[in-house]
Amino acid sequence: MSAEVINLSQLQNDHGDFVERVRKMSGQDVRKCYQCGKCSAGCPVHNCEGMDVSPNRIMRMVQMGMEEDVLRTKTIWICVLCSTCTARCPRDIDIARVMDALRIMSFERKITEPAKTANIFHEMFMNNIKKYGRMYEFGFAVGYTMKTGYMLNLLDVGPATLLKGNLAFFPPHMKNSSQIREIAENVEKIERMEGEH
Amino acid sequence: MKYAYYPGCSLHSTAKGFDMSVKDVCKKLDIELWEVPDWACCGASSAHSFGHLLGLAVPAKTLVPAEKEGLDIVAPCAACWQRLVWVNHEVNSNPKMKEKINKAIGAELNGTSNVLSVMEAIAAAGEEKISQAVKKPLKGLKVAAYYGCYYVKPPKIAHVDDPERPHMIDDLMAAVGAEPVDWPYKTECCGASLNFVDFNTTLAMSKKVVDIAVKSGADIIVTACPICQMNLDMLQAKMNKKFGTNFNIPVCYFTQLMAVAMGSSPADVGMNKNYVPFESTLAKSG
Numbered sequence: 001m002s003a004e005v006i007n008l009s010q011l012q013n014d015h016g017d018f019v020e021r022v023r024k025m026s027g028q029d030v031r032k033c034y035q036c037g038k039c040s041a042g043c044p045v046h047n048c049e050g051m052d053v054s055p056n057r058i059m060r061m062v063q064m065g066m067e068e069d070v071l072r073t074k075t076i077w078i079c080v081l082c083s084t085c086t087a088r089c090p091r092d093i094d095i096a097r098v099m100d101a102l103r104i105m106s107f108e109r110k111i112t113e114p115a116k117t118a119n120i121f122h123e124m125f126m127n128n129i130k131k132y133g134r135m136y137e138f139g140f141a142v143g144y145t146m147k148t149g150y151m152l153n154l155l156d157v158g159p160a161t162l163l164k165g166n167l168a169f170f171p172p173h174m175k176n177s178s179q180i181r182e183i184a185e186n187v188e189k190i191e192r193m194e195g196e197h
Numbered sequence: 198m199k200y201a202y203y204p205g206c207s208l209h210s211t212a213k214g215f216d217m218s219v220k221d222v223c224k225k226l227d228i229e230l231w232e233v234p235d236w237a238c239c240g241a242s243s244a245h246s247f248g249h250l251l252g253l254a255v256p257a258k259t260l261v262p263a264e265k266e267g268l269d270i271v272a273p274c275a276a277c278w279q280r281l282v283w284v285n286h287e288v289n290s291n292p293k294m295k296e297k298i299n300k301a302i303g304a305e306l307n308g309t310s311n312v313l314s315v316m317e318a319i320a321a322a323g324e325e326k327i328s329q330a331v332k333k334p335l336k337g338l339k340v341a342a343y344y345g346c347y348y349v350k351p352p353k354i355a356h357v358d359d360p361e362r363p364h365m366i367d368d369l370m371a372a373v374g375a376e377p378v379d380w381p382y383k384t385e386c387c388g389a390s391l392n393f394v395d396f397n398t399t400l401a402m403s404k405k406v407v408d409i410a411v412k413s414g415a416d417i418i419v420t421a422c423p424i425c426q427m428n429l430d431m432l433q434a435k436m437n438k439k440f441g442t443n444f445n446i447p448v449c450y451f452t453q454l455m456a457v458a459m460g461s462s463p464a465d466v467g468m469n470k471n472y473v474p475f476e477s478t479l480a481k482s483g
């Protein structure tokens with residue numbers, strides 16, 4: 001049996017454009033990664049078995065141009081962006097920013113399958129603040145639970161939150177509650193114009 | 198000293214005790230807080246995952262009034278703080294991005310207001326001022342100061358303190374008479390908002406932090422982040438059920454302990470809103 005030989009330089013030539021797009025979006029050159037594994041060793045989510053692919057393997061997949069596979073990992077959505085990896089990387093790569101860039105790419109491609117709950121969470125979060133200007137946590141908790149069953153996790157502790165007056169029943173009150181929606185619309189316009197150039 | 202103040206959404210809901218205690222401590226130290234008028238959500242933990250510009254433009258607007266007033270700004274929530282720090286960083290280092298941000302918010306932002314964590318603002322009042330304000334030193338109270346991630350990582354952007362061995366909150370605890378314990382999990386992640394997405398992983402992450410704090414001999418854990426406080430405090434009941442542990446360690450904001458040491462009652466600074474009871478622990482000190 002012979003081991004499959006991987007020629008990284010060849011792969012980087014063939015799929016270089018993915019590494020390049022990741023670099024543009026994150027400002028990070030993933031080619032610099034030499035696979036020491038330090039990012040994975042200190043990753044708190046990986047250490048609690050929350051990821052399907054370890055952070056250093058994500059970096060390797062980017063180097064190898066495995067766009068389709070990497071954008072379908074649970075890891076990129078489950079990463080908490082704690083930046084422990086970034087703080088420790090001997091090659092000075094901001095791995096957390098790479099993760100965030102991969103998220104944006106997978107979001108743009110509407111790949112929601114590997115981390116459905118994460119997608120629902122972020123989408124509902126954005127909709128909530130676009131509507132109210134500030135987070136309406138009680139409304140969010142109810143809506144999010146209807147979609148994902150989240151509050152069932154907190155049956156032992158949840159109701160206490162409400163009783164202690166930590167969550168307001170009514171939406172937050174502010175003068176211009178559509179600020180965030182307006183900013184988001186402007187951002188869309190700016191990005192559309194850029195895309196046309 | 199006068200600062201602009203950005204409480205952020207959490208301090209108006211799940212973290213009211215943080216808001217109450219920050220205001221209380223600042224008042225006692227003659228630090229004036231001017232709340233940014235009609236502030237909006239900073240967009241953490243989601244906006245940045247939909248686009249880099251969106252993640253910057255949403256929090257950017259908050260900085261405009263502070264800049265106009267010529268004030269540095271204090272943001273007690275760790276997530277808000279880091280989002281605002283990112284905005285300043287980009288505005289100051291990336292002219293193209295600055296232009297886009299300003300276009301998106303329809304205002305002129307120049308990145309001239311420093312964004313301060315509440316630890317920095319309080320520490321800046323000076324040791325003398327702080328020790329003068331202490332009425333009931335927290336003698337004998339062993340405190341595990343927990344910093345979490347956002348204040349210290351990534352270190353190039355977020356550098357309130359050392360990413361592996363920060364001490365700023367420890368120093369403030371010592372200044373009000375408590376005994377900070379040395380422990381290795383000061384900046385280990387609690388799981389943050391992963392709580393909502395993968396509950397069991399978050400539970401395991403938070404459990405490690407509580408476990409090491411208890412094993413290090415702490416009577417109480419203090420934080421400076423609403424989501425850390427919630428995870429470490431609220432989830433203890435759940436941890437005990439799942440892992441057969443016996444945790445019962447109070448978790449509060451470091452400003453709550455400071456306020457108590459400066460003579461406020463725990464209820465005045467919202468400590469009764471926390472989950473694990475603190476009364477017997479506080480009774481031990483003094």
Ligand code: SF4
Pocket residue numbers: 032033034035036037038039040055056059085088089090091092093095
């Ligand atoms: S720590 Fe840096 S160099 Fe090491 S494997 Fe991770 S990304 Fe690569």
Ligand code: SF4
Pocket residue numbers: 039042043044045046055078079080081082083084085086095096099
């Ligand atoms: S930022 Fe993401 S990948 Fe890096 S250590 Fe934290 S959870 Fe792991």
